[in-house]
Amino acid sequence: MNRRKMAVISSAVIVLVLASFYVGTLFSPYAVVTPYGPLADSGVVPPTVIEKTGAEPAYLEEQTLAQERMVIYNAYISLETSDIQGRLDRIRQLAENCGGYVAGSSRSAYGTQATAEISIRIPKERFHEAVRQIETYGKVLDERTTSEDITQQYIDLKARLNNLEKQEQRLHEILGMAKTVDEILRVESELSRIRGEIDSLQGQINYLENSAEMSLISVSLIEPAPPFTPPDMDWGETLETAIFGLFAILRGLMILVVSLIPLAIIGLPIYYMYRRRRQKEKR
Numbered sequence: 001m002n003r004r005k006m007a008v009i010s011s012a013v014i015v016l017v018l019a020s021f022y023v024g025t026l027f028s029p030y031a032v033v034t035p036y037g038p039l040a041d042s043g044v045v046p047p048t049v050i051e052k053t054g055a056e057p058a059y060l061e062e063q064t065l066a067q068e069r070m071v072i073y074n075a076y077i078s079l080e081t082s083d084i085q086g087r088l089d090r091i092r093q094l095a096e097n098c099g100g101y102v103a104g105s106s107r108s109a110y111g112t113q114a115t116a117e118i119s120i121r122i123p124k125e126r127f128h129e130a131v132r133q134i135e136t137y138g139k140v141l142d143e144r145t146t147s148e149d150i151t152q153q154y155i156d157l158k159a160r161l162n163n164l165e166k167q168e169q170r171l172h173e174i175l176g177m178a179k180t181v182d183e184i185l186r187v188e189s190e191l192s193r194i195r196g197e198i199d200s201l202q203g204q205i206n207y208l209e210n211s212a213e214m215s216l217i218s219v220s221l222i223e224p225a226p227p228f229t230p231p232d233m234d235w236g237e238t239l240e241t242a243i244f245g246l247f248a249i250l251r252g253l254m255i256l257v258v259s260l261i262p263l264a265i266i267g268l269p270i271y272y273m274y275r276r277r278r279q280k281e282k283r
Contacts, residue, residue, distance in 0.1 A: 070149070070151045072147065074216045074217075079221050081222075084116045084221045100120055113226070121217075154208050154209075164197055
């Protein structure tokens, strides 16, 4: 029973203090100073692009034979480093030393943390060597390598191209034998269609040859997260805020006490009469 009474009394005291603080703050003619001041706009700073370069892939001088196995090698490496610009320069130099080139690069800033992306293309025979070299440029956070065999796709495209070229040659022969304007126009229209398909197939073949011959390595660079530093605290402002809070509680308590006096004047006689009546009934 004593514990229950202590819990009820403690709860009543807490409720009274909270109510006093709320009432004192609500009716206070003074503004209560918050410990943190006006709220500042927060959130992640949108990435600001600092640098962006790019280069279009160049076509190879000689086409790969259809009988050779053609495999496209790609790699993605994520590195953590405190010297992003230095690592970008080293990756560019590595691409040049391997006989490749930079396909594109960019730099961004997220808050106080800088990031960068760079993609390079290098000859396939230097692919694994370049990947191992890039791994030493920082702390490896993520790494993925893929290989895609496109031999059959390449052979099919070459076969279709060969057939279309034969059709084109035959149409040229037919065009030389055409006698009427209508025949000439019909053959030229078919030649134009065939030439469009040939150009499309040739573009696909060139892309596959370049992708197989020049492997792609994409590297993502990110700065280490800054160490946690506790925010500065203005002890004078904190003390001032605490004093305002104390006066708010006292003010609210006084308002509650004065507000309850009329209720006490009416309620005490009623309670006294009710208690006397109960005592008489017990007798």
